[in-house]
Each structure stands twice: as C-alpha cells, then as structure tokens.
Amino acid sequence: RAQDAPVEEQVVNAMNKVFGVHAGFRANHAKGVVVEGKFKPSAEAAGLSRASLFSGGEIPVTVRFSDSTGVPNLPDGSGDANPHGMAVKFHLADGSDMDIVINSLKFFPVSTAAELRDLFLAIADSGPDAAKPTKLEQFIGSHPSVPAALGTIATPDSFADEAYFGVNAFVLVNKAGEKQAIRWQMLPEKVVHLDKADADKRAPDFLMAELPARLKQGPVTFRFKAQLAAAGDSTSDPAKPWPDDRKLVELGVLTIDKAVADSDAVQKTLLFLPGQLTDGVEQSDDPMIDIRNGAYAISFSRRNP
Numbered sequence: 001r002a003q004d005a006p007v008e009e010q011v012v013n014a015m016n017k018v019f020g021v022h023a024g025f026r027a028n029h030a031k032g033v034v035v036e037g038k039f040k041p042s043a044e045a046a047g048l049s050r051a052s053l054f055s056g057g058e059i060p061v062t063v064r065f066s067d068s069t070g071v072p073n074l075p076d077g078s079g080d081a082n083p084h085g086m087a088v089k090f091h092l093a094d095g096s097d098m099d100i101v102i103n104s105l106k107f108f109p110v111s112t113a114a115e116l117r118d119l120f121l122a123i124a125d126s127g128p129d130a131a132k133p134t135k136l137e138q139f140i141g142s143h144p145s146v147p148a149a150l151g152t153i154a155t156p157d158s159f160a161d162e163a164y165f166g167v168n169a170f171v172l173v174n175k176a177g178e179k180q181a182i183r184w185q186m187l188p189e190k191v192v193h194l195d196k197a198d199a200d201k202r203a204p205d206f207l208m209a210e211l212p213a214r215l216k217q218g219p220v221t222f223r224f225k226a227q228l229a230a231a232g233d234s235t236s237d238p239a240k241p242w243p244d245d246r247k248l249v250e251l252g253v254l255t256i257d258k259a260v261a262d263s264d265a266v267q268k269t270l271l272f273l274p275g276q277l278t279d280g281v282e283q284s285d286d287p288m289i290d291i292r293n294g295a296y297a298i299s300f301s302r303r304n305p
C-alpha cells in the first residue's frame with residue numbers, strides 16, 4: 001500500500017503528483033543545462049580534509065545547473081523556477097566521482113523529508129478551488145521556516161551570477177583523523193538578481209541559453225567554500241542556518257569553460273547524489289541526506305525505465 005512505501009518513495013510520488021510525470025525527466029529540477037570545467041583545490045583545503053579532491057592537482061568536473069520543479073518546459077524567469085540548482089561531479093584521479101547537489105536557498109524550507117512530502121501534498125491539495133485556508137496556507141502557518149527560506153531567493157540574470165548553498169551538513173576528516181562539520185557554498189564572482197517584473201519579461205529559456213553563449217566569450221569561476229560549524233550548531237536540521245560570522249574556508253576554485261553540445265541527451269544519463277562522497281568527506285547526522293540519495297535513485301530509475 002502507498003502509505004507503507006519508504007519516505008524517499010513517498011516524496012518522489014508527491015513531486016510527481018504536483019508536477020505531473022514527464023517521461024525522461026527528473027521528478028524535481030527537470031529543466032537544466034550541462035557544462036564542463038575543472039577544479040583546483042586551495043592550500044587550506046588539505047588541512048581540513050584528506051580527500052584526494054583537496055590534495056591533488058586540477059581535476060575535471062561536470063556541472064548541471066537547473067530550475068526547480070519537475071516541469072520540463074517551465075519558463076526560466078518564473079518564480080517557481082527558484083531555487084535554482086547546481087550539481088557538480090568532481091572526477092577524481094582514481095577514476096571515481098564525488099558529487100555535491102546544492103541550490104540557491106540559503107537554508108531549507110523544512111527540516112525533514114517527511115515535512116517536504118507534506119509540503120508537496122499540501123500544494124497538490126491547494127488548487128484554485130480549494131477551501132480557505134488552504135492546506136498550503138495551513139502548512140506555511142505552522143512552518144515559519146517556509147516563508148523565511150523562500151524569502152532568500154530571487155531569479156538571477158545568469159546561472160553564473162548566483163550563489164549556491166549545500167544546506168545539509170557534511171563532515172570533513174583530515175589526515176590526523178580530526179573531524180569538522182561544514183556546509184558547502186559555491187560563490188560566484190558576483191550575484192546579480194532580477195526584480196520580478198524583469199524576470200517575467202525574459203525569454204522562456206533565457207538561463208539555459210545564456211550560459212553556453214557566455215562561455216564562448218570566456219570561462220566562469222566560482223569559489224568553493226566550507227562554512228565551518230561551531231560548537232552547538234545543528235548539523236541535522238537544514239532549516240536552521242548557522243550564524244553569518246561562522247568561518248568560511250576556501251576549498252578551491254571551480255572554473256567552467258565548456259558547454260556540452262548534446263546537453264539534453266547528456267543530462268538524462270547523469271545521476272548526481274548528495275551522498276556520493278570520497279574518503280575524507282562524510283555524511284553528517286542529518287537523516288535527510290540518505291533519504292535524498294534514495295529519492296534521487298528512484299527518480300533516476302523512473303526517468304530511465
């Protein structure tokens with residue numbers, strides 16, 4: 001019975017209910033563009049983590065930027081396309097990959113996967129004919145982190161002019177075995193947000209088209225950073241931001257220099273997993289990470305039957 005399905009499957013079902021099922025596309029972040037580049041670690045990174053990602057030389061990366069929702073033809077300037085996503089596959093020297101899957105929300109609207117499922121179910125039940133207060137209005141009323149988190153996002157003028165945040169905590173382990181809880185950040189050279197009226201006027205695919213066009217003029221860079229948790233910071237609740245004065249350590253520079261010619265075909269074959277890590281990087285005690293791993297695999301198997 002549906003109610004006995006594991007929560008990772010329940011969330012994907014709830015996404016399919018809200019966005020519809022679109023053959024070959026992701027249950028969420030369906031619309032995206034794939035690009036390529038390289039990552040060069042900083043000298044400080046190796047002090048925090050023994051991962052080869054942070055100790056070796058430059059390595060190749062595959063990056064997918066995306067709009068939110070499971071709607072593959074959503075206009076990029078729509079408010080529903082926020083938060084935008086960035087998924088990075090670091091191709092490590094030993095032939096394995098490490099992934100990060102991050103977005104433009106500074107913190108998550110809900111604390112757990114079960115709450116995310118309930119948020120999607122509330123959206124599904126709150127169509128134009130729903131009685132007031134709608135299920136969604138009730139959910140928002142009892143979860144103040146939803147409007148607070150959504151207040152941190154806007155439409156960027158380019159995928160290259162947006163900051164992306166990991167939201168879930170991970171743990172870096174160095175050569176001495178010392179552990180440090182962190183949250184990923186990927187920071188652009190500059191953030192440029194559009195006001196809503198401007199975003200509404202943009203062409204439906206303006207973000208997907210702009211990045212490959214920009215790359216013909218030259219590369220785009222991001223600074224990959226770790227925000228360090230201090231004693232008492234929650235590592236299990238992605239809806240609780242850590243104070244802004246927490247130390248940020250630069251882990252390296254990500255350079256994007258190439259569009260992928262057959263992006264639409266390539267993105268179907270790609271699976272980014274927040275828990276696909278490497279020695280020296282571990283999952284925190286946040287149970288959402290394992291549930292995300294399960295949900296992304298379920299969505300992948302549905303889009304590649």
Ligand code: HEM
Nearest residue numbers: 011026028029064085086087102103113167295296299300
């Ligand atoms: C319980 C929490 C979550 C669930 C169940 C969930 C579920 C999903 C699913 C099913 C997909 C489609 C995966 C695929 O077909 O490959 C997806 C994609 C994505 N999600 Fe989540 N998600 C969760 C939380 C988050 C968080 C916290 C972030 C970012 C901070 C995030 C960012 C993304 C991005 C960027 C993608 C697109 C990945 C790609 O380009 O392949 N999600 N999510």
